[in-house]
Amino acid sequence: MTVRERRARISATSHCVNYCLRIVIDLYVMFGHAYSLRWISCIMSCIALGLLSGGTLLAQTKAKAQNVPEIPFDTIPNLIKLPPGLYLGESMGVATNSKGHFFVYTRSANTRLFEFDQNGNYVREIGAGNYGFEFAHSVRVDPEDNIWVVDEGTNMVIKFNPAGRVVMVLGHRPDVIAGALSTTVGPAPLAGKYILGRPTDVAWDPQGDIFVSDGYVNNRVVKYDKNGRFITQVGSEKAGTGKTELNLPHGIAVDAKGNVYVADRSNHRLQVFDNDLAFKASYDNIGDSWTVCVSPGPHQYLFTSNSNPNGNAPGSWDITGEIYKMELDGTILGRFGHASKQAGGFQVVHMMDCRNPNEIFVAEIESWRVQKLMLKPQAAK
Numbered sequence: 001m002t003v004r005e006r007r008a009r010i011s012a013t014s015h016c017v018n019y020c021l022r023i024v025i026d027l028y029v030m031f032g033h034a035y036s037l038r039w040i041s042c043i044m045s046c047i048a049l050g051l052l053s054g055g056t057l058l059a060q061t062k063a064k065a066q067n068v069p070e071i072p073f074d075t076i077p078n079l080i081k082l083p084p085g086l087y088l089g090e091s092m093g094v095a096t097n098s099k100g101h102f103f104v105y106t107r108s109a110n111t112r113l114f115e116f117d118q119n120g121n122y123v124r125e126i127g128a129g130n131y132g133f134e135f136a137h138s139v140r141v142d143p144e145d146n147i148w149v150v151d152e153g154t155n156m157v158i159k160f161n162p163a164g165r166v167v168m169v170l171g172h173r174p175d176v177i178a179g180a181l182s183t184t185v186g187p188a189p190l191a192g193k194y195i196l197g198r199p200t201d202v203a204w205d206p207q208g209d210i211f212v213s214d215g216y217v218n219n220r221v222v223k224y225d226k227n228g229r230f231i232t233q234v235g236s237e238k239a240g241t242g243k244t245e246l247n248l249p250h251g252i253a254v255d256a257k258g259n260v261y262v263a264d265r266s267n268h269r270l271q272v273f274d275n276d277l278a279f280k281a282s283y284d285n286i287g288d289s290w291t292v293c294v295s296p297g298p299h300q301y302l303f304t305s306n307s308n309p310n311g312n313a314p315g316s317w318d319i320t321g322e323i324y325k326m327e328l329d330g331t332i333l334g335r336f337g338h339a340s341k342q343a344g345g346f347q348v349v350h351m352m353d354c355r356n357p358n359e360i361f362v363a364e365i366e367s368w369r370v371q372k373l374m375l376k377p378q379a380a381k
Contacts, residue, residue: 061319064286068334069378070336075344083122098145114126127158132158138351148202170210188237199215213251214249247266250264253302259280287320288306288320291350293360295356301333306323310365343371347365358374
């Protein structure tokens with residue numbers, strides 16, 4: 001098989017999997033669990049196609065960075081204290097506010113958003129039963145302590161004020177009255193200014209402008225003003241590898257100067273853009289960037305996770321799972337963590353919070369947990 005043929009098969013498999021994901025999200029949103037067998041049938045066909053391409057679709061990228069110093073850390077045991085009968089499912093996002101409280105956006109029988117105090121005690125649930133909750137992906141807290149969630153199942157970004165009231169929505173949930181939406185294999189429709197396609201994350205610049213990574217159906221970052229009006233975008237509905245192209249932008253953060261950092265997951269890199277979304281830099285030595293975080297304060301740090309993939313593909317634990325601490329210019333300062341089901345290791349870090357750069361919260365998909373990591377000083381070189 002030639003390199004071109006292998007690439008074509010891998011690309012076809014990737015499109016097939018994305019096609020199935022889009023179908024299952026549409027059907028689940030419209031009709032609930034009754035259509036799960038269609039998902040199983042569809043995904044099994046894609047797996048067969050993936051095997052024909054040598055299984056490379058499931059490969060995970062080992063970071064190119066070498067001789068990176070380890071950052072020691074402790075993890076807080078039994079951090080979250082839920083009331084009896086209440087559980088976390090997949091922990092998709094975690095974020096802290098100015099009081100030290102933290103918020104967890106979780107997929108369970110229903111998508112739910114919980115608030116905990118600084119000691120992990122349960123405080124409240126926010127947004128229960130609202131129209132925008134279906135398939136959690138990310139939660140962030142802005143400088144005014146507003147809580148933002150990104151839901152890839154409803155194609156929406158929802159802003160709650162500190163009291164838990166909805167004050168803004170971006171995107172639009174597919175209308176139930178339209179029935180099951182058809183999803184076709186082939187060129188994706190043009191990305192609309194205000195219609196999102198399974199968005200992944202949200203961030204803001206110092207002026208309050210909003211940046212959304214629109215990552216599973218589209219492959220772009222969209223900039224809106226503070227009132228939700230479209231300004232510009234980078235990327236499009238098409239995946240690509242160029243400097244201003246993206247392939248599953250999975251996380252986003254903005255620094256104090258307004259520069260935008262994008263976890264360009266399927267391109268195995270982290271892309272940096274200026275405030276107008278013009279290309280600035282690419283960091284491609286940190287593996288597959290699943291999520292990105294920029295700490296506040298006069299000296300800002302950049303964190304990104306080369307998360308081990310869902311499903312624990314053979315060999316993936318040996319080359320993935322670590323989180324990198326970096327300067328904003330891409331200089332790697334150290335790394336911490338490894339793939340593991342046990343506390344102190346990570347089982348698919350999906351999102352993280354770095355409000356305090358020495359106290360990192362991580363939300364993990366496959367261990368159904370949130371960990372608080374206390375970073376220790378690194379040994380002198």
